[in-house]
Amino acid sequence: xRKNSAKALIKAGKPALGVMLNFPSPAVIxxxxxxxxxxxxxxxxxxxxxxxxxxxxxxxxxxxxITPLARIGxxxxxxxxxxxxxxxxxxxxxxxxxxxxxxxxIRSVKYxxxxxxxxxxxxxxxxxxxxxxxxxxxxxNQETMIITQVETVEAVQNLPQVLxxxxxxxxxxxxxDLSVSMGYPGRPTEPVVQAAIDxxxxxxxxxxxxxxxxxxxxxxxxxxxxxxxxxxxxxVVTLLGNSLKxxxxxxxx
Numbered sequence: 001x002r003k004n005s006a007k008a009l010i011k012a013g014k015p016a017l018g019v020m021l022n023f024p025s026p027a028v029i030x031x032x033x034x035x036x037x038x039x040x041x042x043x044x045x046x047x048x049x050x051x052x053x054x055x056x057x058x059x060x061x062x063x064x065x066i067t068p069l070a071r072i073g074x075x076x077x078x079x080x081x082x083x084x085x086x087x088x089x090x091x092x093x094x095x096x097x098x099x100x101x102x103x104x105x106i107r108s109v110k111y112x113x114x115x116x117x118x119x120x121x122x123x124x125x126x127x128x129x130x131x132x133x134x135x136x137x138x139x140x141n142q143e144t145m146i147i148t149q150v151e152t153v154e155a156v157q158n159l160p161q162v163l164x165x166x167x168x169x170x171x172x173x174x175x176x177d178l179s180v181s182m183g184y185p186g187r188p189t190e191p192v193v194q195a196a197i198d199x200x201x202x203x204x205x206x207x208x209x210x211x212x213x214x215x216x217x218x219x220x221x222x223x224x225x226x227x228x229x230x231x232x233x234x235x236v237v238t239l240l241g242n243s244l245k246x247x248x249x250x251x252x253x
Contacts, residue, residue, distance in 0.1 A: 001124070001131070001139040004089045006039040006067035007169065010210045015225050017215075020071065021236045022047035026060035028236060033064025040066050041233060044083065045073035045094055051082035055123065058087035069145065075101060077116070080108040085122040090145025092172060097154040099161035106167045109146050111137040114167055145169045147212060147231070150200050151177035159200060163207035170231045171204040172212040173197055201227055217242070 009016040018039035019032055024047070029040050042049055042057050049057065054070060061068035070088040072080055080091060093105045107115045121128025125136045146167055150156060151174030162168065175188035175197060184190040188197070197213075204211045205228050212231025215221035217239070221232045 001136060001143050002062065002089070004067055004143040004145060005065075006069075007090070007143065007145050009038060010169065010230050013230065015221075015230045015232055017221065017232050017234075018067075018069075019234045019236050019239065020214075021057075023236075024049050024053045024057065026057050029057050029060040029066065029068070030064040032236075033061060033066035037066055039069055039233075041092055042068060042070045042083075042088065045071045051086045054083055054088065055086040062087070069147070075104050075108075077104070077108040078118075080105075081118055084109065084117065084144070085120070085124055087124045089143060090147060090169075092147040092149065092170075094149045094151065094174065094177075095155075096148040096150070096162065097152055098158050099165070102148050102162045102165050102168060105146055105148060106165060109144055110141050110167055114141055147172050149174050152181040153178075154181075156196055156200060159203055163204060163209060168209065170210045170212045171200065172231065172233075173200055175214060198227070201229065 006016045016038040018037050018041065020041040020043045021028060022043040032040050040061060042054055058068045068088050069090040069092055070083045071092040071094060072083055075093055091105065091109050096102050108117060109115060111117045111119060119133060119137065125133060147170040148162060148168055149172045150159060176186065178196065179185060179188040179193045182193055182196065184193055201211050210231055211229045212233060213224060213229055215224055215232040215234050224232060
């Protein structure tokens with residue numbers, strides 16, 4: 001199995017910079033890879049990407065040297081399996097509110113003895129034609145990432161129990177949904193919301209977990225790195241949209 005370069009960066013305590021992509025475009029993934037980004041999250045929670053579409057996007061990631069991950073909207077083992085079999089190297093799971101939610105993700109993503117992921121001679125295993133399946137299983141357990149999202153008051157309250165689970169690589173803070181859950185919809189900069197975010201960061205780092213969240217732009221990414229965040233995800237629509245608006249504003253109509 002291919003090495004997960006984004007996971008290697010995070011395990012070394014170095015920042016990994018990537019984007020979330022919520023529309024199907026292998027070409028955009030290639031651009032991101034050739035631009036030097038570390039990972040792309042194929043956002044099947046907020047986008048229309050099914051496993052077949054994802055497979056084409058994964059191929060683009062492999063060609064351009066960027067780690068393909070997927071955010072999947074259903075914490076269901078057989079549903080998650082199809083994205084992993086297509087070749088994504090990690091799963092970012094939203095709405096992980098309890099330890100039981102997190103344990104379900106682990107069971108789906110990891111093969112035995114860590115989890116209960118189903119095994120077959122599928123694309124990600126080179127169809128069983130090159131690496132022996134037992135060796136592939138071991139490599140997959142080493143290289144796949146698990147990113148669980150904290151985006152509700154319940155998730156914040158139950159974070160200490162989730163942090164006890166060794167296979168989780170990154171705790172990802174969803175600031176917008178967290179602001180909604182806390183009664184400040186769309187206002188993640190409210191002091192009380194920021195205090196909750198800072199608490200999640202402190203607890204996660206103290207437990208030896210990497211922390212991730214949305215980075216609006218490069219300057220925001222630097223601020224987050226100063227707080228200890230190492231999994232930094234911009235969004236393609238925001239970065240592209242803001243760049244286009246600046247381009248348009250430079251030459252008034």
